[in-house]
Amino acid sequence: MLDFTALKRNIKKSSAGFKQLKVAFMGDSATQLIVQAIKGMGMEYLMDLDLFEAEFNQIDRQIVDLDSELYQFNADVIIIFESTHKLLQKYNKKTLQDRSTFADSCILHTKQLISILQNKTKSKIIFCNYTEEDDRVFGQYASKVEESFIYQLRKLNFLLQELAVHTNNIYICDVSTIQNTIGRERFWSPAIYTNTEMVVSIDALPYFAQSAVQLICAIQGTFKKCIILDLDNTLWGGVIGDDGIENIQIGQLGIGKAFTEFQYWIKKLQERGIIVAVCSKNTESIAKEPFENHPDMVLRLADIAVFVANWENKADNIQKIQKILNIGFDSMVFLDDNPFERNIVRENIQGITVPEIPEDPALYLDYLYSLNLFETISYSGEDLKRTQQYQKEVERTMDQESYTNENDFLKSLNMLSESKPFDSFSIPRIAQLSQRSNQFNLRTVRYTEEDIKRISISQNYLTVSFSLEDKFGDNGLICAVIMRKVDDKKLFIDTWFMSCRVLKRGMENYVLNTIVSIAIENGFETLIGEYIPTAKNEMVRDFYLHLGFEPVDKIWKLESAQYINKENFIMNKQVENGKK
Amino acid sequence: MERNELLTQIQEIFRDVLDEENIVLTEITTANDVDGWGSLTHIQLVVAIEKHLKIRFTSKEILSWKNIGEMMDSILSK
Numbered sequence: 001m002l003d004f005t006a007l008k009r010n011i012k013k014s015s016a017g018f019k020q021l022k023v024a025f026m027g028d029s030a031t032q033l034i035v036q037a038i039k040g041m042g043m044e045y046l047m048d049l050d051l052f053e054a055e056f057n058q059i060d061r062q063i064v065d066l067d068s069e070l071y072q073f074n075a076d077v078i079i080i081f082e083s084t085h086k087l088l089q090k091y092n093k094k095t096l097q098d099r100s101t102f103a104d105s106c107i108l109h110t111k112q113l114i115s116i117l118q119n120k121t122k123s124k125i126i127f128c129n130y131t132e133e134d135d136r137v138f139g140q141y142a143s144k145v146e147e148s149f150i151y152q153l154r155k156l157n158f159l160l161q162e163l164a165v166h167t168n169n170i171y172i173c174d175v176s177t178i179q180n181t182i183g184r185e186r187f188w189s190p191a192i193y194t195n196t197e198m199v200v201s202i203d204a205l206p207y208f209a210q211s212a213v214q215l216i217c218a219i220q221g222t223f224k225k226c227i228i229l230d231l232d233n234t235l236w237g238g239v240i241g242d243d244g245i246e247n248i249q250i251g252q253l254g255i256g257k258a259f260t261e262f263q264y265w266i267k268k269l270q271e272r273g274i275i276v277a278v279c280s281k282n283t284e285s286i287a288k289e290p291f292e293n294h295p296d297m298v299l300r301l302a303d304i305a306v307f308v309a310n311w312e313n314k315a316d317n318i319q320k321i322q323k324i325l326n327i328g329f330d331s332m333v334f335l336d337d338n339p340f341e342r343n344i345v346r347e348n349i350q351g352i353t354v355p356e357i358p359e360d361p362a363l364y365l366d367y368l369y370s371l372n373l374f375e376t377i378s379y380s381g382e383d384l385k386r387t388q389q390y391q392k393e394v395e396r397t398m399d400q401e402s403y404t405n406e407n408d409f410l411k412s413l414n415m416l417s418e419s420k421p422f423d424s425f426s427i428p429r430i431a432q433l434s435q436r437s438n439q440f441n442l443r444t445v446r447y448t449e450e451d452i453k454r455i456s457i458s459q460n461y462l463t464v465s466f467s468l469e470d471k472f473g474d475n476g477l478i479c480a481v482i483m484r485k486v487d488d489k490k491l492f493i494d495t496w497f498m499s500c501r502v503l504k505r506g507m508e509n510y511v512l513n514t515i516v517s518i519a520i521e522n523g524f525e526t527l528i529g530e531y532i533p534t535a536k537n538e539m540v541r542d543f544y545l546h547l548g549f550e551p552v553d554k555i556w557k558l559e560s561a562q563y564i565n566k567e568n569f570i571m572n573k574q575v576e577n578g579k580k
Numbered sequence: 581m582e583r584n585e586l587l588t589q590i591q592e593i594f595r596d597v598l599d600e601e602n603i604v605l606t607e608i609t610t611a612n613d614v615d616g617w618g619s620l621t622h623i624q625l626v627v628a629i630e631k632h633l634k635i636r637f638t639s640k641e642i643l644s645w646k647n648i649g650e651m652m653d654s655i656l657s658k
Contacts, residue, residue, distance in 0.1 A: 004624065005597055012599075032620055191639035192623055202627040 004033070004205045007040025015048035021220055024075035024123070026054040026062055028086045030197040033205055041209035045217050056197070063113050071120060077216055078117065079173065081128040083199040084153065088133060091149050099147040103156040107163060114170060124219050126171050126212065129157045131179040131187060168450050171215055171377060178207045181370065218375040221435050221446055224353065225327050226275040227266065228318060230336035231287055235263060235299070237361065241282055245289050251296035258361040263298035265365060270303050273383025274374060275325060275390055277306040279317045279334070284309040305390035314341050315348035324394055326500035328438060328536060333373055378432045385476065392473040393501060410506060410569040413470040418573040419514050422456035422463040422480070429477045430465055433497060438536035441497040442529065442543065460485050461494070462518060466511060468502050468570070478502045481515055489525045506568035512547055513565045520560050529556040586652055593628045597621065607649030629655070
């Protein structure tokens with residue numbers, strides 16, 4: 001971890017080309033150094049953070065006063081940090097009777113502040129939870145006494161989680177875990193607090209900043225989607241090719257335990273929606289044997305989206321995996337026990353994260369926990385199906401190789417698409433795609449679930465979502481278009497994004513045919529498109545040109561009257577079902 | 581430790597924390613004489629010195645020094 005001095009130096013470096021984001025920070029302690037640390041840590045994550053720091057102890061005033069600097073600043077993200085020590089001071093002043101409901105009254109107050117914020121801004125809100133501090137008034141009996149401070153504090157942290165579960169756009173920065181990880185001795189320095197009102201020690205600032213910045217990154221759409229694993233001495237102990245299936249180390253004995261626990265962690269990530277791929281220097285059949293036949297393996301072939309085992313170099317193999325998955329290298333993590341392989345991959349593949357895992361497998365997990373690589377701000381049922389969908393994609397790729405004519409291949413897929421306006425079933429998935437899709441995204445406007453809900457019922461918009469299934473399986477909802485009514489005749493394509501899983505299937509033609517016919521049905525004559533370049537969406541730079549839009553200034557226009565339907569091999573699911 | 585050697589070490593820490601290679605300290609240097617030595621950076625300097633010398637200042641000491649010499653007196657008394 002970089003120290004605070006290094007973070008301060010970062011601030012002076014150039015942030016050219018970094019993503020810009022406005023962050024407001026409010027606290028009830030002296031927060032100047034925290035703000036500097038966050039700014040400096042942002043640079044490590046290629047983010048140029050414009051920070052507003054509210055004056056000391058002004059959280060309530062900034063939120064309640066509708067003309068406050070907070071609202072004038074118009075933040076993308078608002079961070080609220082109330083310290084445990086101030087919480088203890090509030091608790092101290094309560095009567096004995098009020099202490100038993102202290103957490104409830106705190107959470108009520110927090111709820112009120114948050115609801116004002118949500119009415120007045122569209123900012124995402126990060127609320128910090130409380131580090132544990134025990135005044136020891138009741139000794140360890142405190143756990144049996146509702147009035148005790150530690151009882152109320154833990155309850156408050158729990159209530160914050162509940163609040164976050166039930167409230168959109170609220171995320172918890174888990175400061176409590178930071179203190180648990182680095183220790184209270186390092187987190188809290190009473191001498192410095194007494195002199196300065198600072199509640200986070202200099203040593204702890206980088207950890208605090210990292211947690212905040214990781215959340216901010218996830219909020220603005222940068223997160224890990226895939227983990228690529230080496231096998232020998234990474235996923236099990238020993239070398240399968242030399243030692244044989246009966247001698248590799250996995251299971252409850254000795255060092256095998258470390259690998260078993262590591263595999264459970266990978267399995268949980270996979271269940272959460274992280275794509276798991278294998279990249280191993282091995283003969284494929286031998287490498288697959290433990291997955292198929294070893295009784296103690298936690299991971300099975302069904303858990304692995306892409307399995308690459310051969311004797312070629314790993315950088316090339318990871319390129320192959322990337323082509324199949326069609327996600328950015330910066331959303332991939334590569335785990336390998338061999339420093340040589342790690343270096344080759346790191347040097348040849350820009351953006352991929354390659355952790356320096358410790359030599360001792362017993363330390364793998366704690367090290368990986370400390371990196372917190374898999375921050376996210378969304379989680380949905382769709383995530384569970386992801387592995388299967390990518391496995392189907394591998395099958396499709398194989399199948400495609402057997403067709404020489406592209407159109408024959410597409411016809412053979414028997415593709416069906418369902419298109420319909422956004423509804424309560426599709427809204428969570430659309431919001432999630434809006435956060436996730438980077439490459440096939442014309443304007444990259446990020447919408448939350450709340451935003452999408454609002455748009456879907458607004459008279460000013462036409463919305464349509466698309467699903468795609470074929471003989472290999474169902475891709476689910478893979479595309480959404482939002483069109484804003486400019487006037488009676490013109491429709492502006494505010495949003496058009498598509499999952500990269502369905503590229504080169506003619507889906508864009510099908511989508512355009514559909515939206516043009518929706519435009520005509522509703523009496524609109526002109527469709528207006530716009531491309532806003534980002535670091536990731538180069539692939540759609542000439543998208544509107546290829547679809548036959550005319551360039552006018554910096555936008556693209558299409559007259560619906562002159563439109564001729566584009567060729568594709570996708571059938572309308574509603575119509576097809578009607579026939580049956 | 582000799583006062584001169586301590587002064588050199590403190591000077592190194594000041595240069596590192598304040599990111600300014602040309603800082604020269606004497607025993608009578610005060611916060612007003614050094615660019616960037618303010619109330620916030622003071623805390624950083626204190627923590628860096630504590631870490632380097634493996635000592636702890638009391639909360640009273642931290643705000644009591646009028647110049648570098650007095651800070652050194654505190655350190656040498658430990």
